[in-house]
Amino acid sequence: MPTKEYTCTACPKGCTVEVEFEGEEIKDISGYSCLKGQEYVKDEFHDPRRILTTTVKIRGARYPRIPVRTETGVPKDELDCCLEKLKEVELEAPVEVGAVVIEDICSTDISVVTSRSLEGVSEKEKDGARL
């Protein structure tokens, strides 16, 4: 039967947990030390998700980039798609924290939002400008 190995991240111990599976179905889990570990591996097997945090372009702000995040974890396989989509985005200052940048990105039903506010500034107020 095929197996997959995971390093559990539920605690610092980092158990190596092995999953035996057939198709989409888990047949056996071994190597975990607690229930949290078992849950972690089930999630990782069936639907591994990650929060994506990156930046997009912004005009008229102190910095040329503004940090953004997915509101919750997106499926791991969709990370590349999300990154590609975000490359095309350019915002215009001022922007508030939590503003929606892309709704339902890559059909994940999850929004990408800004993770800080950036006010609109004049050229001389930009980062790196002389005071």
Next chain:
Amino acid sequence: MAAAIRGAEEGADVMLVERDIELGGILNQCIHNGFGVEIYGEELTGPEYAERFTRRIGESRVDVRLNSFVLSLRPDKTMSLLTPNGVLEVEASAVVLATGAREKSRGEIQIPGDRPSGVMPAGTAQKFINKKGFMPGKKVFVLGSGDIGLIISRRLTWEGAEVVGVAEIMDYPTGLNRNVVQCLHDYDIPLHLSHTVTDIYGKDRLEGIELSRVDEDFQPIEGSSKDIDVDLLLLSVGLVPENDFFKEAGVSLSEKTQGALVDEWFQTDVPGIFGCGNAVHIEDLVDWVTMDGFRAGDGAVAYAGNDSLPSADKDVVAGDNVNYVVPHEVSGEDEFRFALRVTEPMENVDISIKGTDISYFKQIVTPGEMEVEEVSEEDLPELEGMSQLEIEVTRR
């Protein structure tokens, strides 16, 4: 910011001096999530966490001075500031130094070889990418498996660079397990344990590095070396508290942490000068930094108000399997929190104060994760008459 907020809440006149163009420090470039779990019960990004506090500062009476720098700080708590409006002389009743830490540079770990561009601390690369919008390299090697090194590896991968490997001189990763999995395993980035960089090649720009295996004494093993072509070498080899102002003010430093020696109020041995956050010792979580800041703010207000705090006459010392513990002294008259790092990983342990019943059970402790425990009001009678509190970590 936490210390300033607490000071203002308690009715003190507070001035907050920041050399950058905005408040928030390193949080503003740490765009990944994982901040605020202890305080807010949610995983915020660094900028989100910082903004919650800058808003509170904005709503408070704190006098914020951006683009400003302390030129000199004297033990009597007078100082000269350089501000956009000129030099300012300030006489404070209490001073809290929340100056953070610096990354160790190439010079501090003495890697031989050429001196091309393309060798920098991981945090500098993080600033280039996340704030300035520059990519500092295309083919990258990372020395050190601390959290910054792991997180920047994922960040560079997401931005299209190829991270060819991470080397760690210890035989275990020094960053959090979660980061090893989510930043390296997820992208098949190899982690070379017991390895270090032993040479650097390149005339103007970095062209390659020499990677070698090390023995138990961390010495390179002959014949184990191989060359790797890269145009960027990032160093994630630890942080050192920014302690220049402590030194200038005559504050005693800890040999272990290089930060100030402090009591339970984060007061140093120069009365009225306090320190908190990474300036005292390198913390894992910003939440602890904030809580320490609140406490230092409380201490500073108490000191400024009546010029004294309960005298901290009980030494706190590191016992079995404890690398260091903060604070270094306590009064025993008020509840307090202590933070420690262990020397060796250990399972099923008690963290305890020797000679008392005060003890805390932990399933696992590792040097990479700081342990924080609280000594409550009810525990205090046990400490009466003790002149030294020895904190130890022992197997149950």
